[in-house]
Amino acid sequence: MQKVLHINADKCTGCLQCEMACSFENYGTYATAKSRIKVFDFHHTGKKVPYTCTQCDEAWCLHACPVEAITVDKETGAKVVNETTCVGCKVCTIACPFGTINYVADTGKVQKCDLCGGEPACAEACPTGAITFIDANWTGLGKMAQWADKLGNQPSAA
Amino acid sequence: MSWAGKILRVNLTAGTVKSEPLNMEWAQAYLGSRGLGSKYLTSEVDPKVDPLSPDNKIIWATGPLTGTMASTGGRYTVITKSPLTGAIACSNSGGYWGAEFKMAGWDMVIFEGKSPKPVYLYVNDDVAELRDASHLWGKSVWETEETLKKSLQDPLTRVSSIGKAGESGVLYAAVVNDLHRAAGRSGVGTVMGSKNLKAIAVRGTKGVGNIRDPKAFMKAIAEKKKILAENGVTGQGLPAYGTQVLMNVINEVGALPTRNHQDVQFEGAKDISAEAMATPRKTDGKKQLVTNQACFGCTIACGRISKMDQNHFTVATKPQYWGASGGLEYEAAWALGAANGVNDLEALQYATMICNEEGIDPISFGATIGAVMELYEMGVLTKEQVGIEARFGSAQALAFLVEETVNGRGFGKEIGQGSKRLTAKYGHPDLSMSSKGQEFPAYDGRGIQGIGLAYATSNRGGCHLRGYTIASEVLGIPVKTDPLEHEGKPELVKAFQDATAAFDSSGLCVFTTFAWGLADLAPQVSAACGEQFTTEELEKIGERIWNMEREFNNAAGFTAKDDSLPKRLLTEAAKTGPAKGKVNMLPQMLPKYYAARGWDPEGRPTPETRARLGL
Numbered sequence: 001m002q003k004v005l006h007i008n009a010d011k012c013t014g015c016l017q018c019e020m021a022c023s024f025e026n027y028g029t030y031a032t033a034k035s036r037i038k039v040f041d042f043h044h045t046g047k048k049v050p051y052t053c054t055q056c057d058e059a060w061c062l063h064a065c066p067v068e069a070i071t072v073d074k075e076t077g078a079k080v081v082n083e084t085t086c087v088g089c090k091v092c093t094i095a096c097p098f099g100t101i102n103y104v105a106d107t108g109k110v111q112k113c114d115l116c117g118g119e120p121a122c123a124e125a126c127p128t129g130a131i132t133f134i135d136a137n138w139t140g141l142g143k144m145a146q147w148a149d150k151l152g153n154q155p156s157a158a
Numbered sequence: 159m160s161w162a163g164k165i166l167r168v169n170l171t172a173g174t175v176k177s178e179p180l181n182m183e184w185a186q187a188y189l190g191s192r193g194l195g196s197k198y199l200t201s202e203v204d205p206k207v208d209p210l211s212p213d214n215k216i217i218w219a220t221g222p223l224t225g226t227m228a229s230t231g232g233r234y235t236v237i238t239k240s241p242l243t244g245a246i247a248c249s250n251s252g253g254y255w256g257a258e259f260k261m262a263g264w265d266m267v268i269f270e271g272k273s274p275k276p277v278y279l280y281v282n283d284d285v286a287e288l289r290d291a292s293h294l295w296g297k298s299v300w301e302t303e304e305t306l307k308k309s310l311q312d313p314l315t316r317v318s319s320i321g322k323a324g325e326s327g328v329l330y331a332a333v334v335n336d337l338h339r340a341a342g343r344s345g346v347g348t349v350m351g352s353k354n355l356k357a358i359a360v361r362g363t364k365g366v367g368n369i370r371d372p373k374a375f376m377k378a379i380a381e382k383k384k385i386l387a388e389n390g391v392t393g394q395g396l397p398a399y400g401t402q403v404l405m406n407v408i409n410e411v412g413a414l415p416t417r418n419h420q421d422v423q424f425e426g427a428k429d430i431s432a433e434a435m436a437t438p439r440k441t442d443g444k445k446q447l448v449t450n451q452a453c454f455g456c457t458i459a460c461g462r463i464s465k466m467d468q469n470h471f472t473v474a475t476k477p478q479y480w481g482a483s484g485g486l487e488y489e490a491a492w493a494l495g496a497a498n499g500v501n502d503l504e505a506l507q508y509a510t511m512i513c514n515e516e517g518i519d520p521i522s523f524g525a526t527i528g529a530v531m532e533l534y535e536m537g538v539l540t541k542e543q544v545g546i547e548a549r550f551g552s553a554q555a556l557a558f559l560v561e562e563t564v565n566g567r568g569f570g571k572e573i574g575q576g577s578k579r580l581t582a583k584y585g586h587p588d589l590s591m592s593s594k595g596q597e598f599p600a601y602d603g604r605g606i607q608g609i610g611l612a613y614a615t616s617n618r619g620g621c622h623l624r625g626y627t628i629a630s631e632v633l634g635i636p637v638k639t640d641p642l643e644h645e646g647k648p649e650l651v652k653a654f655q656d657a658t659a660a661f662d663s664s665g666l667c668v669f670t671t672f673a674w675g676l677a678d679l680a681p682q683v684s685a686a687c688g689e690q691f692t693t694e695e696l697e698k699i700g701e702r703i704w705n706m707e708r709e710f711n712n713a714a715g716f717t718a719k720d721d722s723l724p725k726r727l728l729t730e731a732a733k734t735g736p737a738k739g740k741v742n743m744l745p746q747m748l749p750k751y752y753a754a755r756g757w758d759p760e761g762r763p764t765p766e767t768r769a770r771l772g773l
Contacts, residue, residue, distance in 0.1 A: 015452035016254075017227060024372075027367075029366060030225055030226050031363060031365020033261065033314070033361075033363035034365060043481075044482055045481070046451070046463035046465075046482035125227070
């Protein structure tokens with residue numbers, strides 16, 4: 001089964017455990033500045049929204065790369081940056097419509113979410129279930145269940 | 159490890175910024191944050207210094223677990239000598255600033271001297287420099303954060319700053335970060351303002367990486383997070399209701415100080431409770447509470463985000479207050495509400511926003527208003543003097559006076575001096591509900607005996623956060639004790655004070671102690687910092703910190719006489735509720751407390767105690 005990261009912003013408290021988990025997984029340090037998932041705090045509404053790469057099927061970054069440094073991990077479906085091939089030209093960062101692939105000045109390469117090889121650290125670290133890793137074909141299952149509950153568990157009119 | 163190992167020393171008089179290695183010997187003995195920052199302060203500052211003179215210093219300190227994945231690992235402490243009390247001040251804040259500063263590669267920053275003109279400190283990893291802040295002077299905390307993020311073209315910058323209150327000398331001005339998280343008490347913001355220091359803007363990209371045993375650390379913090387999630391208080395009560403879950407509870411116990419502690423139960427408690435915040439308003443059908451919010455790394459998420467009723471008289475013509483903003487916490491709701499007999503939830507939310515926006519401590523402010531209202535009803539103060547009819551229960555007076563106070567206008571100037579100075583000026587010093595000049599928070603020492611002793615002996619003056627015996631006396635954590643009984647409380651207060659000092663110094667939040675003891679903190683500190691940090695060692699560190707703070711205060715001129723409570727709590731019995739007929743039994747408890755602490759009858763640590771703690 002292919003799985004995807006699924007984000008339910010209503011559950012996010014803004015604790016940034018996901019950002020720390022991401023940087024710890026990839027760099028061995030707790031550094032929110034190095035995280036590939038970012039939480040945005042819209043303080044005028046009180047909303048906190050985690051955001052990261054959705055792993056597009058026809059990925060703009062992958063097609064834009066002139067040295068084919070971005071490839072598909074067949075097991076997870078993740079679009080993965082090969083650091084030894086990447087030349088740091090940043091064309092992918094321009095091509096991505098969502099801003100989720102970014103340049104890292106320290107390494108001279110780009111970085112993006114690679115689903116941690118199939119066990120995303122952010123989802124594991126999230127204390128509220130705002131970030132989950134679920135069946136790619138059934139991201140709507142939770143909402144469907146909510147509506148089914150509303151419809152099916154109503155007292156009947158008669 | 160897990161300390162960054164480096165500190166910044168900023169001389170504001172000379173305009174210099176230097177990097178120094180952290181004193182690792184002190185780090186082992188005082189851990190970090192509150193303890194370690196206080197060790198630097200007490201070693202470098204004359205206890206008799208005028209708090210608002212250039213000779214006072216002010217320190218922002220993180221702990222070894224600040225900026226890590228340990229739950230609640232986002233705290234920092236501001237340490238200085240307090241202008242409100244003349245005692246040591248250390249005020250703790252959450253939000254994101256502390257972790258950002260640690261991630262820039264620094265454990266603390268020490269400010270000395272006084273800048274000739276307004277400045278702010280800019281820190282971007284290794285780069286640290288003083289910059290002109292003349293364009294920020296006169297601005298609120300909220301405007302300062304927005305202006306800095308815009309001018310630096312970096313929305314990820316975190317800011318710790320003062321508003322107008324800190325500039326104008328309100329004696330209980332707060333240091334505020336991330337819009338509505340505050341190092342709130344004892345006037346740390348006043349000292350910041352006295353040095354012409356407006357803000358510290360930080361961007362940290364290095365991260366915290368030198369965990370001693372990362373595998374053991376990740377395992378330990380995961381286990382401890384599970385305890386928080388499964389605990390009724392930290393896993394359910396606090397995220398759902400925030401600290402405001404206490405309003406109705408403390409009222410029923412008969413320990414909700416009302417109308418300047420004249421009463422111990424408030425008939426309007428339910429109107430200003432967590433339940434009221436979560437109930438749709440009659441006026442617009444919306445709830446005041448929008449959502450809960452976490453500080454950095456926190457898996458509890460007790461913070462409140464609220465929205466006001468746009469038609470309320472306080473904001474009807476002020477759309478800038480219509481958006482979501484930091485909501486009512488229990489202490490603020492009590493101080494702005496019950497302490498003044500005000501039961502208008504919207505007015506309380508307005509006042510709490512102004513406290514955040516311009517940076518004042520809502521506890522000391524609200525409690526001072528309580529004293530003003532009592533003096534007004536006695537006829538000592540008049541409408542002409544105060545600028546408004548200031549009877550108990552007046553939401554109009556509360557809203558008017560919070561504006562006057564933060565802006566340093568009219569009678570607000572006198573309110574900004576705190577209740578001790580104000581009541582003394584008008585001939586009624588007994589009406590200041592404070593210890594060592596700092597106003598009490600939201601628990602009455604007649605209905606809850608231990609907290610009275612904790613107030614009287616707190617090293618920063620009246621405060622619930624130095625030894626939160628409410629946990630035991632009301633909530634039964636870790637064991638239930640009778641709130642009306644004074645026997646056994648001296649030992650209880652000491653245990654809470656010492657454990658809290660250790661938690662405060664780790665970089666984690668004291669709210670974890672609803673579910674954790676030192677035995678839960680120890681494996682986390684040990685995996686991060688060193689095997690020697692056992693439960694017993696942390697307990698000893700906490701006690702060492704407490705005695706160090708005490709010796710600074712003693713050297714500053716405090717004596718056993720200052721371990722006191724107002725006459726009202728000692729002689730005027732509670733009128734209603736379970737504590738009816740009770741006064742606080744401080745005279746019985748205090749000598750036993752000194753004995754438990756290993757202090758002489760004058761409240762001074764004995765040579766044996768000093769030697770045992772390595773002081």
